[in-house]
Amino acid sequence: MTAALGGMESVRRINVAEVPKMYLFEVARRARAPLYIVWEKRDVFSNEDLPSISFECEWHSKHAKAIDALGQAVPVNLRSNRIKMQLTANPIFIDSEE
Numbered sequence: 001m002t003a004a005l006g007g008m009e010s011v012r013r014i015n016v017a018e019v020p021k022m023y024l025f026e027v028a029r030r031a032r033a034p035l036y037i038v039w040e041k042r043d044v045f046s047n048e049d050l051p052s053i054s055f056e057c058e059w060h061s062k063h064a065k066a067i068d069a070l071g072q073a074v075p076v077n078l079r080s081n082r083i084k085m086q087l088t089a090n091p092i093f094i095d096s097e098e
Helices: none
Strands: 008-013 022-029 032-040 053-058 065-068 077-079 082-087 092-095
Touching: 032 082, 082 092
Parallel strands: none
Antiparallel strands: 008 022, 022 032, 032 092, 053 082, 065 092, 077 082
16 A cells, blocks of 8 residues: 555545545556545445445556555456446555556
8 A cells, every 4th residue: 555655746536426425536646647546435334244336437548456455456347448346345546557
């Protein structure tokens, strides 16, 4: 997580009107492509076993990798300038760097 946030200059929340319980942030990094952090707002004690929700958005890079806040790789589908993955209460870091 520390390496992903290296060179951080600013953080901006992106509102997703159609999914108000989703948090999506863009992290601007010095001399690096932006990093995105996304998760679904849930009560982590009583709702952690709920099924994941689908997340899809535009993606303007040839690469996409996703790792959750616990360091586990998250499957991400990159096709036709769009990424798609499943979200839970764990924040996911989405990066375009290899």
